[in-house]
Amino acid sequence: MPVVGEHIGEIARRFCRHMFANHPELLDGVFNRGNQAHGEQQQALAGSVAAFAGGLVSTPQRTPEHLLKRIAHKHASLGIRPDQYQTVHDNLMWAIVDVLGDAVTPEVAAAWDEVYWLMANALINQERGLYSARGVTPETVWRKWEVEKKIKETPDVVTFVVKRVDDRLVTTSLPGQYVTVLIDMPDGVRQPHQYSLTRADDGEHRQFSLKRVRDNGEPEGEVSWQADLDRRARQSRHSRSV
Ligand SMILES: Cc1cc2nc3c(=O)[nH]c(=O)nc-3n(C[C@H](O)[C@H](O)[C@H](O)COP(=O)(O)OP(=O)(O)OC[C@H]3O[C@@H](n4cnc5c(N)ncnc54)[C@H](O)[C@@H]3O)c2cc1C
Ligand code: HEM
Known part of the structure; x- marks a missing residue:
């Protein structure tokens, strides 16, 4: 964790660059390009995964769900879909390996993979709850x-x-x-x-x-x-x- 924490800025930068190069459609109507250019938002996603991992270490008996509410609301306001979590996963894990190289042993990779999916599944659940409470789906959050x-x-x-x-x-x-x-x-x-x-x-x-x-x-x-x-x-x- 400390190694990822120390390099989180570079991981976040490479994650965004790699993901938007592979999925330019995410810069049309999903991510805000002003925020991306500004840089702070790049840190938010990767940084929150590291913070979540910290929460799991300090209180392993419970998932730090309280960290997720604000993120779930932002995602639901944008119509984020469960299938998009695989894209984020693949690009984030790629960036961790790209920055940390050999330090990412199979054990380390499996541990971060587990943290990511714990967080992703908790977010997907919260977002499903928000969509259904309003009677919408990710496709119908948008109205004219x-x-x-x-x-x-x-x-x-x-x-x-x-x-x-x-x-x-x-x-x-x-x-x-x-x-x-x-x-x-x-x-x-x-x-x-x-x-x-x-x-x-x-x-x-x-x-x-x-x-x-x-x-x-x-x-x-x-x-x-x-x-x-x-x-x-x-x-x-x-x-x-x-
Ligand atoms: C929950 C929430 C509620 C909000 N409510 C309101 C509200 O009620 N009213 C309101 O006015 N705003 C509100 N905002 C902010 C709003 O959503 C926009 O983020 C804000 O208006 C900036 O949009 P923009 O088009 O002016 O700037 P953008 O073009 O999106 O730029 C965003 C920032 O990035 C900087 N930037 C852009 N390009 C670059 C670059 N190449 N290099 C470095 N920096 C760059 C800009 O200077 C600017 O500071 C809210 C935001 C959130 C998250
Ligand atoms: C476990 C996976 C994820 C985590 C931990 C995460 C985390 C975050 C965080 C912390 C924010 C900032 C919230 C705020 O500003 O209040 C955010 C915003 C956002 N997330 Fe996620 N996210 C995840 C998955 C996804 C997925 C799958 C997508 C869709 C491709 C996505 C798209 C976005 C977008 C578009 C924003 C707004 C950013 C902007 O303003 O440009 N996220 N996310």
Whole structure:
């Protein structure tokens, strides 16, 4: 464990690079490319497997399920499917061997394999529970919505009020819940982003606000930049005049 922990940054980097090279479809509507470029999210998945292993060592009598709730909610918000766990497994195990080389004896590999599947099966179960509680499947978590209103709250914050266009009522939400919105980017890639809900339920609408991410030494946020259509219109008028 300490050896994996020490190299977790490099394992996470190689895992992501390898998985997205083999499965470019995961960068269209599943993983968020801004988060990937930023780097923090790369650490999250591999790092949580290492943290889970730590929990198993300190309290072997129980699976550290409490570490999983937040992850299961994020996965369910994205429509992650049980069969995708094999892809993550293969690429993560590949990265561990690629970084640690001969240190990964068959015994070590079998131990990490066991940790991974303990965690994966617990997540798959929690996610199955979340999907069935809402009467959806990973394929039907996505719905089309119509933007009914866009309210410019401040120069940097835009509120979206969206209305359902299908025949499923909008289910009640709890404080702290969020939605994942899939946004079509100009290059054809769909970017999933989460937004906290900001209005009580009425069975018809959802409401959320986007704050623009400015370029504090890093690239501007691509979706929050798009959300400010007034600015986009100004820019395209400017481009035409150029
Ligand atoms: C549970 C949850 C709830 C949320 N609720 C809200 C909400 O209510 N309202 C809201 O506005 N946001 C919310 N967010 C954040 C939101 O989902 C987006 O992550 C955020 O708006 C940034 O999106 P973006 O398109 O502006 O940035 P992105 O383009 O996705 O970029 C993300 C970050 O990566 C950096 N980055 C991009 N490319 C690179 C690169 N090449 N190198 C280095 N860094 C790079 C950007 O500077 C930025 O800091 C929530 C997130 C979560 C997880
Ligand atoms: C045991 C296996 C897995 C573990 C331990 C794991 C762990 C995590 C963690 C810790 C996060 C961050 C949660 C947060 O931000 O709150 C995350 C997010 C995510 N996971 Fe998993 N995950 C696993 C399997 C999968 C699988 C199979 C997929 C689908 C291919 C997947 C896709 C994602 C996506 C798309 C995100 C959001 C990342 C982003 O914003 O770009 N994960 N996961």
